[in-house]
Each structure stands twice: as C-alpha cells, then as structure tokens.
Amino acid sequence: MFRIWALKQRFSWGIVGRWLHTRRGVKSQGLVRCQTPSHKYSSGSEAASPEQRETAKPFSALPQPLGAVPPSLRVLAAWWMGALSKEARLNTNIQFGTVFKEYGPIWRNKIGSFDMVHLCDPDAARELFKSEGKYPERIDVKPWRLYREGAGKAMGIILSNDKLWHKNRTVISRPLLRPQNVARTVGKVDDVASDMIQHILSIRAGADGTEVLDLENELFKWALESISAILFNERMGLLQDDIPDDARDFIDSMHSVLTTANDVMIPDAGLQKLFNTKSWQKHQKAWSTVFQIGERVMERQLRRAEERQTRSEDDDGHMDFLSLLNNSEKLTKEEIYASTIELMGAAIDTTSTTLLWTLYALCRRPDLQDKLYQEVTQVIGQDEVMTWDHLKNLHLMKAIIKETLRLYPVAFVMTRVVQQDTVLMGYEIPAKTTVMVSIYHMARDPKMYKDPDEYRPERWLRSAEDYEDTHPYAYLPFGFGTRSCIGRRVAETELQVLLAKIVQRFVVKQREPRVIPAVTKTILLPSEKMNICFMER
Numbered sequence: 001m002f003r004i005w006a007l008k009q010r011f012s013w014g015i016v017g018r019w020l021h022t023r024r025g026v027k028s029q030g031l032v033r034c035q036t037p038s039h040k041y042s043s044g045s046e047a048a049s050p051e052q053r054e055t056a057k058p059f060s061a062l063p064q065p066l067g068a069v070p071p072s073l074r075v076l077a078a079w080w081m082g083a084l085s086k087e088a089r090l091n092t093n094i095q096f097g098t099v100f101k102e103y104g105p106i107w108r109n110k111i112g113s114f115d116m117v118h119l120c121d122p123d124a125a126r127e128l129f130k131s132e133g134k135y136p137e138r139i140d141v142k143p144w145r146l147y148r149e150g151a152g153k154a155m156g157i158i159l160s161n162d163k164l165w166h167k168n169r170t171v172i173s174r175p176l177l178r179p180q181n182v183a184r185t186v187g188k189v190d191d192v193a194s195d196m197i198q199h200i201l202s203i204r205a206g207a208d209g210t211e212v213l214d215l216e217n218e219l220f221k222w223a224l225e226s227i228s229a230i231l232f233n234e235r236m237g238l239l240q241d242d243i244p245d246d247a248r249d250f251i252d253s254m255h256s257v258l259t260t261a262n263d264v265m266i267p268d269a270g271l272q273k274l275f276n277t278k279s280w281q282k283h284q285k286a287w288s289t290v291f292q293i294g295e296r297v298m299e300r301q302l303r304r305a306e307e308r309q310t311r312s313e314d315d316d317g318h319m320d321f322l323s324l325l326n327n328s329e330k331l332t333k334e335e336i337y338a339s340t341i342e343l344m345g346a347a348i349d350t351t352s353t354t355l356l357w358t359l360y361a362l363c364r365r366p367d368l369q370d371k372l373y374q375e376v377t378q379v380i381g382q383d384e385v386m387t388w389d390h391l392k393n394l395h396l397m398k399a400i401i402k403e404t405l406r407l408y409p410v411a412f413v414m415t416r417v418v419q420q421d422t423v424l425m426g427y428e429i430p431a432k433t434t435v436m437v438s439i440y441h442m443a444r445d446p447k448m449y450k451d452p453d454e455y456r457p458e459r460w461l462r463s464a465e466d467y468e469d470t471h472p473y474a475y476l477p478f479g480f481g482t483r484s485c486i487g488r489r490v491a492e493t494e495l496q497v498l499l500a501k502i503v504q505r506f507v508v509k510q511r512e513p514r515v516i517p518a519v520t521k522t523i524l525l526p527s528e529k530m531n532i533c534f535m536e537r
C-alpha cells in the first residue's frame with residue numbers, strides 16, 4: 001500500500017517558478033511577467049467561469065488517500081504507514097507518483113491541521129495560475145520566518161507577501177531579470193568559472209588522478225562564489241586553496257541553514273523553537289552567522305559605493321546590485337540585507353545541483369558531449385572570455401540545461417495559496433487553500449513528452465528531427481508568473497558559462513558508469529556520489 005509521505009511537503013521551500021518557454025518578459029503591475037507563449041495550449045486570463053462554478057463538485061468530494069480513516073486518527077495512521085519515516089521523506093517524488101496513479105491528478109491530503117491539494121495536470125496548473133492574483137503567495141517557509149521574527153530581521157523577497165513582497169520584487173527584478181543587466185554580469189561569472197576550472201585541475205585525485213572526489217561540495221562553493229561576485233561585487237575566495245575564515249564560516253553556515261531546515265520542520269518548526277531543540281539551535285546559529293558575515297560584507301560594499309559616489313552602475317559598467325537596490329530608495333537597509341541573503345539562500349544548491357545532474361547526463365551521453373564541444377568550439381573558440389552574445393548562440397547548451405531541469409527539477413514541487421475561490425478539474429477550491437503542483441511528475445508524463453524518462457535535449461531544438469511541441473504548463477522548473485524564480489537568468493548564465501568552460505577543457509566520465517536515482521531532501525538531489533572524472537582533452 002502506498003505511504004502517505006509528506007507531512008514534510010509543507011516545508012518544501014521548493015515552491016518555485018517560471019516556465020522556460022518564455023523568451024521575453026512583458027511588464028505587468030510594475031513587474032517583469034512571463035509571457036504566455038503563442039501556442040496551441042495558450043491560456044485565457046480569467047479564473048473559473050460561472051458555468052464551471054455551477055457544475056463543480058464540492059471541495060469535500062476531492063479524492064483523499066486517507067479519506068477512510070477518521071480525521072482524529074490520521075496522524076497516527078500516517079505514522080503507522082511509515083509516512084513520517086526518513087525513507088519516505090527521501091522518496092517523496094516516488095510516493096507522490098504512486099498516489100497520483102491511484103487517485104488521479106488531483107487529490108487532497110488532510111491530516112491534523114495540515115490540509116493541501118495536490119495537482120499534476122498542466123491545464124489545471126494553468127487554471128490555478130489564473131487565480132493567483134496581484135500578490136501570488138507560496139506556502140510559508142516557517143523555519144526561516146521564525147528566525148527572522150526572533151532576531152528582529154526584515155522579511156525579504158522569498159519570505160514576504162502582499163505589498164511588501166511586491167515592493168521587494170519590483171525593485172529586485174530590475175537588476176536580476178532585465179537581460180541588459182544580466183548581460184553585464186557575464187564577465188564576473190566568467191571570472192569565477194575560469195577559477196573553477198583551475199580549481200578542478202588542482203583538486204583532481206582518485207586512482208588515475210582525474211576524479212573530483214567531493215564534486216557536490218566543490219560546485220556548492222562555485223555557486224556561492226558566483227552569486228556573491230554578482231550580488232556583493234566581491235569575491236569570497238572559496239575557490240582558493242586557502243579559504244579566508246569569514247568565507248569558510250559563511251559557506252558552512254549557509255550549508256547548515258539549508259540542511260537543518262529539513263530537521264527543524266519535523267514535526268513543526270514552531271514546536272522546535274518553543275522547546276529550543278538542538279536542531280533549532282543549530283538552525284538559528286547558522287542563520288545568525290550568515291546574517292553577521294553577510295551584513296558586514298554588504299555594509300562594506302555600500303560604504304565603498306557611496307565613497308565612489310556610484311549611481312546605478314559602477315565605473316566599469318558592471319552591475320552593482322547593492323547600489324541599484326540602495327539607489328532605488330524604496331527598500332530600507334534591513335530589507336536590502338534580508339532579500340540579498342535570501343537570494344543567496346535560493347541561488348546556491350539549486351544551481352550547483354542542476355550542474356551536477358547535467359554533468360551526470362553528459363557522462364551518460366558521450367555523443368551529446370561531443371556535439372556540445374563542437375557547438376562551444378564553433379561559437380566561442382578555445383580561449384576567449386565569454387560574452388552575452390556567445391551565450392545567445394549556444395542553442396544545444398540551452399536545450400541541455402532545459403532537459404536537465406525537465407528530468408531533475410531541483411524544486412520538484414511548487415505551491416500557491418489560492419487567492420480567490422476557483423475551480424480545478426471540476427472541484428471547488430476555496431480561497432486560501434494551498435495547492436502543490438507536481439513539477440516533477442508533469443514533466444515526466446508520457447501524455448506530455450515522447451519517451452519521457454529519456455534524456456533527450458533534442459526535443460527542445462526547433463531545428464532537430466526530434467523537436468516536440470510541448471505543453472508550456474507541463475514544464476515549470478522555475479515556477480510561474482510574477483512570483484516565479486527571479487534568479488532564472490542568473491542561474492542560466494552561470495550554468496552555461498561553467499559548462500562551456502568544462503567541455504572546452506575536459507571530457508567527463510563517471511568512474512563507474514551507473515544510474516543514479518534522485519532523492520528528495522527538500523530539493524531533488526542525487527542519492528549518492530556521482531564519481532565524475534574530468535579528463536583533459
């Protein structure tokens with residue numbers, strides 16, 4: 001019998017999104033909004049019609065996996081069935097798949113005070129997004145919020161809602177989403193990627209001296225180094241042999257913030273805080289170190305920027321993110337600090353894990369690796385510093401990253417708190433209901449993709465024989481709409497630049513070629529070390 005998995009799901013900050021079919025943003029409510037692609041599946045603009053409402057079944061009629069168990073016994077039943085076990089938490093994606101198969105693409109999970117609707121249908125996802133309103137809302141990231149409240153810190157872009165979120169988002173979307181601003185970061189990203197290549201060369205070890213033994217951790221460092229170069233305009237030194245103390249404390253604490261978030265959510269972050277458990281203390285300490293060091297760096301940067309009397313951009317034309325936020329005069333210093341630190345929290349393991357999965361996929365498809373090498377050589381040549389124009393022409397590269405995110409979306413689910421009564425798949429969904437959309441399962445649905453479990457980037461290339469005209473709402477690794485991933489362009493830039501440099505220099509191979517399944521630890525991660533070797537060309 002299926003297990004009920006996922007009390008843990010309420011915590012998934014995963015939460016994420018924008019669909020990548022979008023090529024251009026259009027302004028809406030002061031924000032850059034994803035444009036619905038012109039497509040056979042394109043959406044309308046209103047939530048449920050009067051007819052849909054009239055014929056809809058009541059909310060209580062939604063299939064419920066534990067529906068036969070009296071509500072007062074459901075927590076006990078979930079525990080008894082193993083839904084709260086470590087193993088179940090690691091396999092949330094598989095558990096969800098089993099329930100979707102048994103109960104269909106929409107069902108309700110109501111256990112104790114926890115009440116959520118699960119959805120795995122692109123048309124219904126489109127309906128859901130129509131009802132998200134001006135201030136879309138995700139499920140609360142409780143441990144992060146509780147730390148802020150306790151420490152008297154502001155809520156940034158991830159944690160805020162309503163008007164405060166809108167203000168944060170409006171100011172931050174300018175430096176992070178506008179292509180011309182992201183284009184200016186390519187130099188910094190290229191710098192970090194070049195250092196990463198040197199770092200890989202210096203740390204390779206193993207039997208034949210080509211394996212990066214702790215690749216996961218090394219990519220984590222690369223991602224943090226890249227995002228701090230972009231946001232703080234300052235290198236942390238994480239790719240040096242001798243990492244400065246502050247940088248080491250920062251990365252250890254950032255790592256701890258992300259890993260302990262999982263622990264403090266069981267059974268509930270509020271209870272963990274109330275009883276001041278060891279896990280809570282660890283989580284709180286990690287946050288306080290991140291804030292202490294982060295604020296110090298940001299204060300230094302802002303002081304320097306003021307001294308140079310920078311306006312929106314610094315002298316060499318590179319984006320100075322903090323100055324842009326500061327000069328907007330819309331956010332307080334505390335709000336700037338909070339959002340910047342949240343951006344870092346969201347930028348590190350998402351990007352590093354996506355690169356890891358991509359390298360794994362390339363190891364398994366040497367033919368594709370060759371084609372990518374040819375594309376990179378043709379577009380960039382061997383030695384040049386990369387530019388935005390180069391990146392625009394790396395079509396196979398983009399398709400590869402896109403395919404990685406289809407099969408391995410780090411945020412395997414995303415949530416919305418419905419802002420108005422609506423109808424989904426023929427059921428009434430009252431306002432304030434949390435709906436969790438299964439990004440992972442929609443993107444592996446055989447009704448949506450040919451051979452969905454096959455890694456085939458060619459399906460995204462219009463010029464290729466295998467090109468598929470796919471449903472835009474079946475592919476949501478960056479979430480959707482005005483609340484979608486604000487770091488999407490930055491992430492894509494970082495991934496493209498480092499991947500290009502890797503294929504220029506190395507052929508990648510797994511030490512022992514094998515299939516590596518994914519597990520769920522808040523995000524979708526490989527279940528074991530990848531053992532990737534970097535052989536010089």
Ligand code: HEM
Nearest residue numbers: 015016017346347350411477478479480483484485487491
């Ligand atoms: C491959 C890398 C990444 C993936 C797959 C990813 C995915 C997501 C997803 C699915 C969401 C939720 C969107 C929604 O609810 O509709 C999200 C939100 C967010 N992401 Fe990313 N992300 C990535 C990289 C980044 C980077 C590099 C940054 C920072 C520069 C970032 C910053 C954020 C922020 C701040 C939000 C919340 C936006 C808001 O609430 O308005 N992400 N991301």
